[in-house]
Amino acid sequence: MTINPNCWNEHGELKTVVVTAPSVWDVPDQQTATDVQWEKPVDRKKAYKNHEKMVRALERAGTKVIDYADYLPKESRDLNEKLLNRYFVRDLACVFGETVLPGGAGTSMRKPEYVQAHQVMKNWFEEDVFLYVGSEQKHPMEFGDVLILNRDAVFINVGLRTSIESLEHNKQAIFNAGFSEIGIIDLPRRADTLHLDMNCNMVGDDMLLARSYMRYLPVQVVTREGKQYMMLHDFLARHHIKAMYTSNVSNTVSDINFLNLDPETILVSSQANQRIFSKELNLKKKQVIKIDVEELEKGGGGIRCMTLPLVRS
Template sequence: MFVKDGTSKLKKVLVSKPQFLKPAPINEIAKLWKDTTMDVDIMLREHQEFVDAYHKAGIEVEFLEPDDKRPNSVFARDFGGCVKEGYIMGRFKLDMRYKEHVDYKQRMEELGVPMIGEVKEGLFEGGDFMFMNEHWIAVGMADRTNEQGLNELKAILEPLGYEVTGVPLKREYLHLDMCFNLVDEHLAVAYRNGLPEQFRKLLTKRGIEIIDVPEEAISLHGCNLQALGGHRVLSLKRNEKVNEQLAAKGMDVIELNITEILKAGGGPHCMTFPLLRG
């Protein structure tokens, strides 16, 4: 088994350092910083803090070496999604990320994780892949995953017994993990009004409680948290209110002092590709 679900014990992850990351104006957050230069030393220090947090939590960390021809590969989540049987390779919308298809595929082969399918016609990025429980996967459809990509995912996953639910979102939200994140088996952080009514009803029906954040928290990565299992979650130090609410629900919140990497439009969840969980 590779990845059982989205919230049980995380054991191994794949990440990539932000050596060549720039605030390319490819999402609403990065557009705000497009005229600035991001400090590489600060980003590398932040990424090391992120890796150290995983090590301290007893989680093994694997790396894809950075490459100036794929500046955004620090957002390792986006190349696909991983389930019990192996991983699905996604298809990026932007050509500046196409080299990630090749390099992440090779790295996964080296790590012994089989590819069980690939989205080839539509679009699908891993920031939209939310593993809700052992048998249920939600897939966001904002700017980087489309209906054709969703249908290809269904064709790969439904024969394996997974229920796949499409979650249409405003294009500006970029990925599902920017406005919704499952942090524990029955607990999520979300901008509730940004989610379609049908999905909200499903969450209620399946006993998932939501900690509400305002819409402006999306661009501040207020939802972009990473569940570690065992009621532990990686968050950002600046998410003060969310972190207080999570702690009040019994979560052990590990705060990361990351701000520079965030300017490119991704947080701890975006930076993490789970390899082993369960």
């Protein structure tokens, strides 16, 4: 299979996306969930049903869905299907324009799935497209920490799972991919701020929905020419994006971690606080599709975490 990746934003029509199913193992009790850094116990049968609903919703929207596990060599599949976090595919890689950057696991528990997925992607993409580094990847970079705002700018959190060293290593590749600015934020290091997309997300092409505390955090804006600091709303305004701050987030996963299917359609968790979408955002002109992914969310990630866009028109 040969794929021509193309992603310049978070809101274009989603043409091709990567997913994979949850693990074949249950997480039977709260102590086990805590030990593997999940929020709650998970029933694998319910998780599979949730995942099937998500895939069907994507396909109904006209999106081609690829399960990367289908392309693993036979000898790798037994391990892969037992990896608890394997369905959080967003972190594994990111398409910047027409360039694919591989991620680096921020925790040792996730390293095997990165190695396996990257071996698959080496067969999907040309060498000058997929910038594979293999064992040279020394610093973590999980792409739940990245939002592609538009053709000019990307927004990246350096926190628990993505290091500033990794960003320094990859920033030239991002500029070479066609972007002119990288906005860097450093979120508080807590479980509910694990990734950027648990704290903010693009709604269409001109609005960033963000948790209210983010208005107080400075952003370092990096270009080829240099660096400067500014507040988040000022960074966004440079790119004609409005910040919409909300204090009504009861669950960072279900409330913030939604997926734009196209400029007018958003795929959200049925557990999301509907006040945010119906009253605060007033999305009367947009279609909000709700799906039940509650069992999957107990692993600590939402719909966006479970999907890796390869092509957006």
